[in-house]
Amino acid sequence: MTVTWAEFRRARRRSGLAWVILAAGAFLVVGGLAWFFAVGQFTAIAPPANGPRAAPVLAQGWMKAVPSISGVPPGTAIALLDTLPVKGRAASGNYDRAAFGQTWLDVDHNGCDTRNDILRRDLTGVAFSEDSRCRVAGGSFQEPYTGQLIAFRRGAESSKAVQIDHVVALGDAWQKGAQQLTARQREHLANDPLNLIAVDGPANQDKSASDAAAWLPPNKNFRCHYVARQISIKAAYRLWVTPVEKDAMKRVLGSCPHQQTVVPRPVR
Numbered sequence: 001m002t003v004t005w006a007e008f009r010r011a012r013r014r015s016g017l018a019w020v021i022l023a024a025g026a027f028l029v030v031g032g033l034a035w036f037f038a039v040g041q042f043t044a045i046a047p048p049a050n051g052p053r054a055a056p057v058l059a060q061g062w063m064k065a066v067p068s069i070s071g072v073p074p075g076t077a078i079a080l081l082d083t084l085p086v087k088g089r090a091a092s093g094n095y096d097r098a099a100f101g102q103t104w105l106d107v108d109h110n111g112c113d114t115r116n117d118i119l120r121r122d123l124t125g126v127a128f129s130e131d132s133r134c135r136v137a138g139g140s141f142q143e144p145y146t147g148q149l150i151a152f153r154r155g156a157e158s159s160k161a162v163q164i165d166h167v168v169a170l171g172d173a174w175q176k177g178a179q180q181l182t183a184r185q186r187e188h189l190a191n192d193p194l195n196l197i198a199v200d201g202p203a204n205q206d207k208s209a210s211d212a213a214a215w216l217p218p219n220k221n222f223r224c225h226y227v228a229r230q231i232s233i234k235a236a237y238r239l240w241v242t243p244v245e246k247d248a249m250k251r252v253l254g255s256c257p258h259q260q261t262v263v264p265r266p267v268r
Contacts, residue, residue: 051147051219055197055229057264059121064108065264066192068236069185072263077228078253080261084231085240089175100170100178101187114191118164122198123152144226145203147219152198163204167195167226168233171209177239185237194264195233211241213248224256232262 058065073080097103104115112120112134120126123139140151145165152162170178170190178186189195207215212230216223227249234241241249253259 051221052142052144053221054225055144055222056121057194057262062110063117063121063193064110066107066188066194068188068192068194069181069238070236072194072232072236072261074263075261076257077224077231077259077261078250078257080235081231081241081246081249081253084234084246085177086243086246087176087240089242090177090179092171092175094179095171095174097170099174099183099186100190101183103190105187105191107188107191114193114196115164118193118196118198119152119162121193129154141198143200143203144197144222145199145207145217145219147221148200150200160201162198163201165197165199165204165207166190167197167229168239169207169209169211172211173237173239176234176241178237181237189233189237192233192236194229194236194262211245211248212252213242213244216248216252223252224259225262227252228259229262235261 104113106113108117110117116134116136119136119139120134123136123141126139127137129135129137135154136152137154138152140149142148143150143162150162152158166173168189173189178189181189203218212227217226231249233239
């Protein structure tokens with residue numbers, strides 16, 4: 001059969017196009033695999049339609065409450081807010097993280113440090129490092145501040161993707177009453193599960209030592225619980241709020257006036 005020059009050129013164009021499509025597909029596959037192993041294993045899996053509205057405090061059976069100065073009374077958060085002292089900030093120039101004790105102590109004496117306790121409490125599908133019943137090696141969770149689904153993998157770099165946040169930042173607490181606490185009381189504040197949540201690393205860095213007047217979680221569904229938790233912590237450790245902070249808290253609670261205080265109870 002005789003093939004004309006025009007037919008030969010068309011066949012070559014079709015062949016070239018096929019190779020381009022194959023090459024593009026291979027590039028996408030290789031690129032996707034590279035992203036997964038370099039980044040995707042420990043960053044957001046996918047943003048859900050609605051982020052979580054609350055976070056746990058204690059876990060049944062193995063996690064104990066840390067003694068605070070005062071108990072957190074049941075009732076509405078907005079009512080408890082009205083009982084907190086309102087003052088200006090104290091000096092912050094003398095703030096030192098060491099005033100709150102050694103980082104991640106085992107204050108509840110369950111044999112595991114606080115950071116691993118919080119990871120174990122907040123993650124699902126938890127895996128432990130070999131020969132350890134405490135050291136969390138991996139897991140996943142619906143992160144409260146951004147609402148994203150995040151996978152955690154322990155590693156020199158990947159661990160930074162999930163951090164443990166002090167809901168009432170220690171720097172903020174220092175300026176609002178913690179300077180008057182004893183060293184032991186500050187140690188408890190820094191390690192109390194009521195004041196600790198596993199969160200997205202970048203969101204935690206963005207928050208830094210801000211109070212509710214300067215920073216709120218991007219996940220709006222979580223804001224009522226977040227503010228109620230801050231109020232509960234400040235009541236438990238006899239800390240105060242500033243006027244602008246109280247106003248910011250009231251604005252958030254205005255959308256959820258029946259939001260309850262966060263009273264430490266085991267997760268079943």
